[in-house]
Amino acid sequence: LNLxxxxxxxxAVAKYNTKLYQMATFDSLTQIYSQGVFMESLIHDLRVxxxxxxxxxxxxxxxxxxxxxxxxxxxxxGDEALVAVSNALHSATRQTDILGRIGGDEFAIVLPDSxxxxxxxxxxxxxxxxxxxxxxxxxxxxxxxxxIGACILDEKSISxxxxxxxxxxxxxxxxxxxxxxxxxxxxxxxxxx
Numbered sequence: 001l002n003l004x005x006x007x008x009x010x011x012a013v014a015k016y017n018t019k020l021y022q023m024a025t026f027d028s029l030t031q032i033y034s035q036g037v038f039m040e041s042l043i044h045d046l047r048v049x050x051x052x053x054x055x056x057x058x059x060x061x062x063x064x065x066x067x068x069x070x071x072x073x074x075x076x077x078g079d080e081a082l083v084a085v086s087n088a089l090h091s092a093t094r095q096t097d098i099l100g101r102i103g104g105d106e107f108a109i110v111l112p113d114s115x116x117x118x119x120x121x122x123x124x125x126x127x128x129x130x131x132x133x134x135x136x137x138x139x140x141x142x143x144x145x146x147x148i149g150a151c152i153l154d155e156k157s158i159s160x161x162x163x164x165x166x167x168x169x170x171x172x173x174x175x176x177x178x179x180x181x182x183x184x185x186x187x188x189x190x191x192x193x
Contacts, residue, residue, distance in 0.1 A: 025037050027101040029079055029082055029083065029086075029101075030082055030083060030085075030086035030101050030107075031086065032086055032089065032090075032099040032100060032101055032107070033098065033099060033100040033101070034100070034101065035100060035101065035102050035103060037100070038098060038099075038100025038101075038102070038108060038110075039100075039174060041098045041100070041110065042058065042098065042100075042108075042110050042174045042177075042178075043170045043171060043174050045098065045110050045112050046153075046170045046173055046174060046177075047170055048112065049112065049113075049153065049158060050158055050165060050170075052113075053155050053158050053159050054112070054113045054155065054158070055113060055114060055115040055152065055153060055154050055155055055158070056110065056111065056112055056113070056114070056152075056153045056158075057110075057111040057114050057115060057116075057118060057119045057150055057151065057152045057153070058108065058109070058110055058111075058150065058151045058177045058178060058181050059108065059109040059111070059119060059122065059123070059148055059149070059150045059181060060102070060106060060107075060108050060148070060149045060150070060178065060181035060182050060184075060185045061085070061089070061106065061107045061108070061109070061126070061146050061147070061148045061185070062105055062106045062107075062146060062147055062185055062189060063081055063082070063085060063105040063144065063145070063146050064145040064146055064147055064189060064193035065142060065143075065144075065145055065193075066078060066081060066104075066105040068142060069081050069135060069142050069144070072140055072142060073135055073137050073140060073142060074137075077135045077137065077142075078105075080135050081105075081135055081144045082101075082105065084130065084133050084135075084144050085105075085107060085126075085130070085144065085146060086099075086101075086107070087129070088125075088126045088129035088130050088133075089107060089109060089126065091125065091129055092122050092125035092126045092129060093109060093111075093122060094111075096112055097109055097110060097111050097112070097114075097122075098110035098112075102178075106185075108178065108181075109122065115152055115154055116152055119150045119152060123148050123150070126146065126148065127146075130143075130144050130145065130146060145193050146193070147185055147188035147189045147193045148185065148188065149180075149181040149182060149183065149184030149185030149186070149187070149188055150181055150184060151177040151178075151180040151181040151184070153177065
């Protein structure tokens with residue numbers, strides 16, 4: 001009986017630890033990586049890209065009409081839009097790509113070993129997935145649209161930096177590629193999405 005209690009307690013602790021890991025790693029609504037885990041993955045993938053002298057692309061995606069959805073249909077409808085975009089990201093990417101919710105209505109994708117063609121394909125798949133998607137309520141319906149900005153590191157730009165590079169460099173570089181993608185995302189939103 002004592003042995004069964006020990007096994008039962010250990011199983012309960014393991015289950016609780018799994019739940020804590022899940023909560024710390026994934027955004028609870030969209031079930032994609034949280035911002036912190038995404039940033040660590042981006043830094044890791046940057047290191048791999050620089051070591052292998054392979055291209056790497058980062059996409060930043062924002063929902064164009066999130067405020068309209070929240071204001072007109074409510075925040076539960078806004079949550080539905082976030083889940084729809086998350087589903088679009090999952091369907092548009094490979095298992096080796098990294099997805100993260102950066103905050104609010106912004107998502108990010110890392111495409112390892114992928115350049116301009118990969119960015120275009122993933123973007124087209126996302127737009128295609130959302131093309132006919134609407135959040136419908138009895139009084140109103142609003143389409144879910146998004147804008148995307150991308151930063152592409154090609155082999156040439158990577159090979160211009162000699163190895164080994166300090167950890168601080170990769171932290172700096174992760175911010176730099178996200179900032180560039182954010183600038184292009186803002187430009188796309190400004191042009192109407």
